[in-house]
Amino acid sequence: MKSFSKLLLTTLAFSFAVSCTVEEPHTGSYEVTSVKNLDGTLLEEAIFYLDGDSLGTFSIPHSIENLTIGSHTLNIRETALNTTLINSTFSVEPDVKITKDFVVKLGTIAISAINSETSEEIEDVNIYINNELISLKPPTTLLLLEGNYSVKLQKDEFVHWEENFTLAADEPINYAANLIPGFLTNALVEDFSNTSCIPCVEANIFLYEILDEDETDRLYGIKYAVSWPQVTDPFFQANTGDNASRYTYYQVLQAPTTYTNGNVSPNPLSKSDILNSINDKQSKVSPLGITVTSALTGSDLKVDANLKLVKSTTTDDWRLFFVMIETYEDFEEPPGSNGETFFRDVMRDMQPDGTGLPITFEIGVEQTHSYTFDTSNFDVDELECVVFVQSQSTKEILQVASTHRVNHN
Structure with missing residues (x-):
């Protein structure tokens, strides 16, 4: 009786063990052994997608293991632009490894x-x-x-x-x-005019069109006021010192007068002449890079300019200018006798002054200069600070940037 009971228990235990055994599911695998171009060049790595999900970037050959039984879609993409090279549908059978070579064009x-x-x-x-x-x-x-x-x-x-x-x-x-x-040279157009100057009206139309039509984001404008034909020009009266410093430096004798990057004076009444001077300057490479940032605290606008010279220049008498301009100014009535009511990029203040700060450069060494402007009398949203470096002797402007735009490499 004991032997029978022992046999029965053994049989039941064996049956229970068998019934509790879980059969492992069958899987398959798929190996991309090569992706070859028509000229024989082998693709060394690619991005693999399986059934729409990214598996990652792998070297080739690459094997995908433990694939479930059934149909799958493999998408192979090149790594530069993630562009599809191969889109292949295949069927996985139990315990079968598929190997595949691909040829692409x-x-x-x-x-x-x-x-x-x-x-x-x-x-x-x-x-x-x-x-x-x-x-x-x-x-x-x-x-x-x-x-x-x-x-x-x-x-x-x-x-x-x-x-x-x-x-x-x-x-x-x-x-x-x-x-x-080096850096692509940005262009700065400095214009000298007066609110009672009749020819300045046409010159301003041309200049404003050029500034509005610019798509390079590498063109800057500053408008200075001269004291003739009427000294009552409100822009001149607002800052006689800096305006006079600039037109005296350039020896301006008539209005309008225009300078592009300091050492080229195009005809201010010829739009094509101004454009040609701008395009010529922008086609040059400058050894100087300027990056300008600003921060407003109350009515104080702090402007930082980071400068870096990457190769030598032919002169060393450089001066640094910070110029706060009012980008748009519209009057209800003309402030002068020429009928104009709209003005843009008008110089409002210069730091340290209209003669600039003498600076020297060491190749490859960055330097930062900072100045603070009082904006209490202006609409801050219409202010911009233009920073440029100019040779005192040749008048060449080596580079220019502003708080709204920076150098382009």
Whole structure:
């Protein structure tokens, strides 16, 4: 009887153990062994998506394990622009490993960055494809789908390099981009006029149109007032000292008179002449970068200018100017005899004064200068501070920036 009971218990225990055993589900796997371009170039890494979900960026070959049984969709994208290269649907069977080689039709673009002055390769340069920053740095080679693209290389203290191109699978492109040390030169138009000057009306129309039509965000204007034909000009009377300092420095003898970046005087009654002078200045490379910031505390506007010279200049008699301008001023009645009621970019104050601050530069060393303006008599929303560096002898303005706009590389 005991033997029978023992046998029965053993049988029941075995049956219970068998009934409690959970069978592991069967899975499969899928390996991308290679992604090869038509020219034989192998794609080294790619972004993998499975059934719409990102798995991450992996080196190739890459295996996806523990796939559930059934149908799946694999999407493989290139890493530069996250563009789909392969979209494949496959079916997973139990305990079966699928291996797959893919062939794609891609164009090849090799990119390197060279210092135009030293001919040495530049490191840590940002690459933008179609204005999208990619993770790779030059020197590098990209495999992209055929089509039209733009490429831009950008690095601090170098002028950016940009090119448009059409990529074909059978026509590889090799760009050794020469980056120029420095900054794009911004343009400053200084205009001298008077509210009773008749020719100034037409000159102002041209200048305002140019400022309004500008799309570069690298154009600045300052309007100074002269004391003739009427000394009662309210803009002159509001700041006789700084206005007189500037027109005396330029030896202005008539109104209107216009200067572009200090050493070019276009015809103020010729819109095309002014535009040509602006375009010429903006096409140059400046060794100086200026960044301007401001902070308002009560009625005190503190302006900070950060300056950095990245290569030598032909002169060293530089002066630094901080100019607070009123961007828009509209009168109900004309303040002078020429009928004008609307004025823009009018100089209201200069720091340290109209003759500027003598400064020296050490190549590669940043320096910061600060001044505070009293804004209690103005609408703060209409104020802007323009900062520029000018040679005392040649009158060349090396660079200009403002609290609203900064240097563009």
